[in-house]
Structure formats: C-alpha cells, structure tokens
Amino acid sequence: MARVxxxxxxxxxxxxxxxxxxxxxxxxxxxxxxxxxxxxxxPGAESNAQVVAACTRCGRCWQxxxxxxxxxxxLADSIVGYGTPTLAFSKGRCDxxxxxxxxxxxxxxxxxxxxxxxxxxxxxxxxxxxxxxxxGCTVCKDECPVDGAIELDERDRPVIxxxxxxxxGACERACPSASLRAYDAGVATKGIVVVSRYAQTAQIAQADxxxxxxxxxxxxxxxxxxxxxxxxxxGRTAPAVEPLAPHDKGVHxxxxxxxxxxxxxxxxxxxx
Ligand code: SF4
Ligand code: SF4
Ligand code: SF4
Numbered sequence: 001m002a003r004v005x006x007x008x009x010x011x012x013x014x015x016x017x018x019x020x021x022x023x024x025x026x027x028x029x030x031x032x033x034x035x036x037x038x039x040x041x042x043p044g045a046e047s048n049a050q051v052v053a054a055c056t057r058c059g060r061c062w063q064x065x066x067x068x069x070x071x072x073x074x075l076a077d078s079i080v081g082y083g084t085p086t087l088a089f090s091k092g093r094c095d096x097x098x099x100x101x102x103x104x105x106x107x108x109x110x111x112x113x114x115x116x117x118x119x120x121x122x123x124x125x126x127x128x129x130x131x132x133x134x135x136g137c138t139v140c141k142d143e144c145p146v147d148g149a150i151e152l153d154e155r156d157r158p159v160i161x162x163x164x165x166x167x168x169g170a171c172e173r174a175c176p177s178a179s180l181r182a183y184d185a186g187v188a189t190k191g192i193v194v195v196s197r198y199a200q201t202a203q204i205a206q207a208d209x210x211x212x213x214x215x216x217x218x219x220x221x222x223x224x225x226x227x228x229x230x231x232x233x234x235g236r237t238a239p240a241v242e243p244l245a246p247h248d249k250g251v252h253x254x255x256x257x258x259x260x261x262x263x264x265x266x267x268x269x270x271x272x
Pocket of ligand 1: 042043064065066067068069070093094095096097098099100101
C-alpha cells in the first residue's frame with residue numbers, strides 16, 4: 001500500500017508541475033487533449049476529461065486486472081493524461097469482470113454510465129491483415145465473443161460492425177498477423193486493433209478523404225472494412241469532431257448483462 005501511495009503522490013506531482021507549465025500554451029494543450037481522446041480506457045471511464053480530473057494515479061486498477069492489460073499512460077504519450085489508466089491487449093483481452101472499476105477509489109472508473117460496457121471499437125488494418133492480402137485467416141472472427149461484431153465479406157476478409165463491437169480486444173490479442181508476414185517498420189503489428197471511438201471517427205474521415213472509405217464497399221461509419229496503417233497511426237492524433245456512438249446491439253457473453261442493458265438507457269454520445 002505504501003508503494004501505491006508513493007506512486008500516486010509522485011504521479012500527481014509530475015502531472016501538476018508539467019500541466020501547470022503548459023497552461024497558456026493553448027495550441028499545445030489542445031493537441032494534447034486531442035491525443036488523449038485516442039486512449040482506450042478500462043470499463044467505466046465515462047469520458048477522457050472525467051478520468052484525467054478524477055484519477056489520482058494510484059494504480060489500484062492495473063493491480064486489480066487479472067490479465068495485466070491495464071497500465072498507466074506514459075509521459076511520452078501524454079503530459080495531461082500521464083499515469084491515468086489505458087488498456088493494451090498484448091497480454092490478454094477484457095472480459096468485463098469489473099475488478100478494475102470496483103478497485104477505483106475515486107470514481108474515475110465507475111459503474112452505471114454509457115462507457116461501462118464500451119471500451120472502443122476494433123478496426124481492420126488492411127496492409128497488416130493477412131486475409132486482406134492473401135486468404136485463409138479467420139482468427140479474429142473465430143475468437144470474437146460477440147455475435148455480429150465481425151463478419152466476413154465476399155472475399156472472406158473481416159468487416160467490423162461498430163454497433164456490436166464493445167472493444168474487448170480478443171481479436172487484437174489473437175491476431176497472428178506479425179508472425180505470418182515479413183517485418184515492415186511502417187505497418188502495424190496487428191491486422192486488427194482496438195481504438196477509441198474518437199480515433200476511429202478520425203481514421204474513417206481520413207480513409208474517406210483518400211477515397212478508400214472502409215474498403216471496396218465504400219461503406220464507412222458503423223460498418224467498417226478497414227484503414228491503412230498510416231491512417232491508423234494518424235487517426236490517433238487527428239481531430240475528430242465527435243466520436244462514433246457507443247455500441248448498442250452486441251452482447252458480450254461475460255459479465256453482468258443486466259447491468260450492461262441498464263447502462264444503455266443512460267446512452268448518448270460520450271463526452272470528451
Ligand atoms: S474489467 Fe476485468 S479484465 Fe477488463 S480491464 Fe478491468 S480488470 Fe481487466
Ligand atoms: S483510475 Fe482509479 S484506480 Fe486507476 S489509477 Fe486512477 S484513481 Fe487509481
Ligand atoms: S474487440 Fe471484441 S467484440 Fe470487438 S470485434 Fe474484437 S473480439 Fe469482437
């Protein structure tokens with residue numbers, strides 16, 4: 001416990017000093033806030049602004065996760081969001097056990113809001129996805145626990161339905177892309193990646209501008225056929241006016257579905 005409290009105070013001090021130093025640098029602060037919108041947060045992080053304001057960087061949430069997928073935002077990734085929780089699916093996927101949410105002493109993560117069962121949305125990375133270049137890989141669809149979140153198009157390539165996907169990360173965790181193709185520094189290591197709904201909106205806008213809106217179907221928005229690695233990376237910091245609305249159809253087999261259904265009645269578009 002003593003270690004946790006030392007981390008908390010150190011994190012708070014660092015954020016306070018650096019944050020104060022950036023006050024007045026309006027443009028830089030705006031960019032930082034935009035970048036913060038790209039973080040995939042644990043269940044119950046109702047908005048980015050709310051997490052940054054309420055989180056004391058105590059570390060209880062990442063200590064509570066049985067899969068080790070919760071960790072702190074690094075200083076390199078965000079000055080304002082430094083030390084607040086984000087998800088990485090290299091070690092596992094989220095099964096909505098809510099241990100991180102229940103461990104949070106400040107309400108930065110809390111039950112009952114529209115984000116309780118909505119972490120983000122998966123996007124297919126076309127130049128990294130094996131099925132997009134060749135054929136025969138359906139690992140992400142096979143591993144997805146939510147009916148309807150991933151479908152295969154007429155050429156057996158994965159297509160994401162954002163109305164169903166809750167961002168659990170099972171697909172990203174299982175994707176074997178990097179082990180099946182030659183290394184390329186400009187290409188994502190996974191053929192499918194969970195991003196925040198803000199980042200996905202920005203990525204789709206970029207793909208649409210390039211005339212590649214979500215693949216050959218030309219369809220973008222709720223049903224997504226993918227983005228390039230370049231659009232994936234750029235979409236993490238590109239401005240997005242508003243996020244894609246939370247998923248409202250998919251039902252994850254784990255966790256309290258009754259609670260999830262209750263959260264839908266709160267509904268609405270997430271606040272930044
Ligand atoms: S809900 Fe459970 S599995 Fe998901 S991030 Fe929190 S502690 Fe980890
Ligand atoms: S989200 Fe809550 S539990 Fe996690 S570091 Fe912040 S205050 Fe602590
Ligand atoms: S993030 Fe989860 S729900 Fe969404 S497509 Fe991937 S495995 Fe399915």
